[in-house]
Structure formats: structure tokens, C-alpha cells
Amino acid sequence: MRPRLRGMNAVEVRDLHQRYGGHVAVDDVSFTVEEGEIFGIIGPNGAGKTTTVECIAGLRTPDSGSISVLGLDPIKDRAEVRERLGVQPQESSFPDAIKVAEALELYSSFYREPADWRELMELLNLTEKRDTRYKSLSGGQKQRLSIALALVGDPKVAILDELTTGLDPQARRDTWSLIERVRDRGVTILLVTHFMDEAERLSDRIAVIDSGRVAALDTPAGLIARANTVRQVRFRVSQPLDRSVLTELPDVTDVAIAEGRWLVTGRGELLSSVAGALARAQVVARDLRVDRSNLDDAFMAFTGRAPRSAQLSERAVD
Missing domain, CATH: 3.30.70.100 (Alpha-Beta Plaits)
Known part of the structure; x- marks a missing residue:
């Protein structure tokens, strides 16, 4: 991995606006992500979370506002940002027949200074699956491969969107441990999640986004205390x-x-x-x-709604 930058914020978002027709998806969002931290983003469905990180990644051009990733503009400096930013999208799919090692080797060829993809296989517990085709991987293994591909460019910043959706409880906890190990290697992480236990466990700070705005920003403990739940x-x-x-x-x-x-x-x-x-x-x-009180309580206090994870649990009981 490249050495971590010092003396600057990894990500700065200022007065971000994004509209789709008559719908305002992001309305005056501002926050900074410190170098080396795990920064969580939570909020109800349709709150603007994914749109925000897509703008940070340069996948969408905001209507107004400014974004800086390691001092670079994601739109004007798109090629350079691509070399330094890894993205694990909300949904990932690959050809059924591609093997784990083939996918990592292919993706590493897209970067000037890629990470050692063999080392990433080891880090993410995929070495034994190097010759396994994508269609034969379990849900947890597919998710770990998606994370490995987000890291294969040796990024300084990684965006992980709905990291553990669809995984069983043990696979989720295994993935959390892996993410902590990735952060320990010097990668700044933006984590978008609807699981409050995940956000509380992993995040150094959390932004609660509701109706396109930042409703609250603090440490997990700070949000819980501020909510006066x-x-x-x-x-x-x-x-x-x-x-x-x-x-x-x-x-x-x-x-x-x-x-x-x-x-x-x-x-x-x-x-x-x-x-x-x-x-x-x-x-x-x-x-x-x-x-x-926990982060679920704080989420409800700041948004007036139960987190999606709680809603899914209630449906499962019904």
C-alpha cells in the first residue's frame, strides 16, 4: 500500500446539490472525512446517501457545490481520482465463468500502480478460492471479492455502499473484521449502510442524511447522547x-x-x-x-423513522 497522506482531509464536501427533474436528491450537504477514519453515512431510503457518494466518486456531476478527494476534483481530475479512489457499489455482478484470480488480475491491469492482487486474496481470505468461478462463490465470498476489486488499485480512499446486505450474521461480522484490517492498512473508508449495528461498530464518525440534508454528524456515542433518547x-x-x-x-x-x-x-x-x-x-x-439507547434510537430521533434494518426485521417476524 502507498503511504497515507498527512495534513489534509481525505474528502471534503461543501454545499452539495443534486436534482433529478423536480426531485431534490441532495440539498446543501456538507461534511469532511478525515484521513485514516471510517466515516459512516446512514439515513432512510431515498435520503440522498448513494447520490452523495456517487458524486464523490465522480460518477455523477453535481448541480452545484464542491467536492475534493485528496485535494482533487472528481470531475475535473477524474483520471487521477480514479487511481486513488476505490468503489464497492451497492450491487456488483461479474461473468459467471470468471475465476477469482482472473478477476483480480484483470482489474489490477486497469491501474498504473496496483496493489499486489495476490496479497489482497490473502487479506480477504480468498486464496483458497483463487480458481473458483464467480457463480460458485457464496454470498460472503462474492462480497469479499467485490471489496478486493475496490482495493486492487491501491486506493487511499474506498467507498463501500451497503457492504453486508444479504449476508448471514457470521459473514457480516467476518466482513466487519476485514474492513477494520483494511483501515489499519491506511485506507480511509466511506461506509454507506442501513445496518445500525454495523455503523456503530465500524464508524469513527457518522453523518445522518435525511431528505437530502445532513441531519446530524458526530461519533456514534455522540449521536446517541445528542438524541436524548x-x-x-x-x-x-x-x-x-x-x-x-x-x-x-x-x-x-x-x-x-x-x-x-x-x-x-x-x-x-x-x-x-x-x-x-x-x-x-x-x-x-x-x-x-x-x-x-443505541444508534437505532438516535436514527429514529433524527429522522422520525425506524432504520431499514429494523423494518426488515419486523417483516421477517410478521
Whole structure:
């Protein structure tokens, strides 16, 4: 791999606008991606995520605004950006008969200074499949090949769009580990995903895009904290307790009791507030459980909608 650049942002997006006929897909989007980080982009379907990264990759010409990739303009400096930027698109397909090694060798020939494609096969656990035809690969193996092809040009920046869609849970986690290893080799990564656990696990910072705008941008923990999402504490009490001891707390919004178990709902420092009130009342909380907020909660707070991953899970249950 080439050495990482120092002293500049890997990607800068300023006041980006993109319209399709009467539909505004991207409306005044701005953010920067620091060199060496994994930058997540999340948002509802149709929010403008893919359009944004396609503009960054030079696949679309924005109506207005500016984009810089490693100091280069993706449109004016298209050839040079292509040498430095790798893209794993939302959907990838290759000829059924092509073999893994053939695909990597072919793609490496498109670049002036490609990475060692044999090393990439090893990195992405594809060496044993080098002579396997594309049609015979599993879903996870096809996804790893797609990532390898995005990296074969030895890019300094890689765009990964819906990285693990369609993969089983173990294949998803294996892919996450691979992406962390890729980042550790000096590649800045833009990760577009509808899986909140994926974004929370991998991203250093996340932009929430909704209706073509950046609704929020922060670390995963920062987004969760800023969303001021509802928290819940569940427990049993060691002795009778007057409900008002908890309902009068400023952080508490609701107190329910069912079959001897208390469920306290609220915001802010809920656990500390409840624990202090119980201690003052000389009541011990037994079987205590805290339902912590996560990125799904933050997503709903900033967009008003459940993430697509949750919607898919609900359909599967139905």
C-alpha cells in the first residue's frame, strides 16, 4: 500500500446539490472525512446517501457545490481520482465463468500502480478460492471479492455502499473484521449502510442524511447522547415502595409495575436518579436491568423513522 497522506482531509464536501427533474436528491450537504477514519453515512431510503457518494466518486456531476478527494476534483481530475479512489457499489455482478484470480488480475491491469492482487486474496481470505468461478462463490465470498476489486488499485480512499446486505450474521461480522484490517492498512473508508449495528461498530464518525440534508454528524456515542433518547430501568424491590418516590424525579417520565417488576422510563441520567432515590428510601433494587439507547434510537430521533434494518426485521417476524 502507498503511504497515507498527512495534513489534509481525505474528502471534503461543501454545499452539495443534486436534482433529478423536480426531485431534490441532495440539498446543501456538507461534511469532511478525515484521513485514516471510517466515516459512516446512514439515513432512510431515498435520503440522498448513494447520490452523495456517487458524486464523490465522480460518477455523477453535481448541480452545484464542491467536492475534493485528496485535494482533487472528481470531475475535473477524474483520471487521477480514479487511481486513488476505490468503489464497492451497492450491487456488483461479474461473468459467471470468471475465476477469482482472473478477476483480480484483470482489474489490477486497469491501474498504473496496483496493489499486489495476490496479497489482497490473502487479506480477504480468498486464496483458497483463487480458481473458483464467480457463480460458485457464496454470498460472503462474492462480497469479499467485490471489496478486493475496490482495493486492487491501491486506493487511499474506498467507498463501500451497503457492504453486508444479504449476508448471514457470521459473514457480516467476518466482513466487519476485514474492513477494520483494511483501515489499519491506511485506507480511509466511506461506509454507506442501513445496518445500525454495523455503523456503530465500524464508524469513527457518522453523518445522518435525511431528505437530502445532513441531519446530524458526530461519533456514534455522540449521536446517541445528542438524541436524548428514552431510557428504561427494570428491577424488583426489596420492600414496598411508594410510586411517588420515582414519579417525582425530573428524569422520570413513566413508572409501571407488572407482576412485581418495576419499569421506570425516562431520559438523561435516569439510572443515577433512580439509584439515588432507592438508596434514600433504603430500598434495594433486585434483578436490575438497564435498557440502553443505541444508534437505532438516535436514527429514529433524527429522522422520525425506524432504520431499514429494523423494518426488515419486523417483516421477517410478521
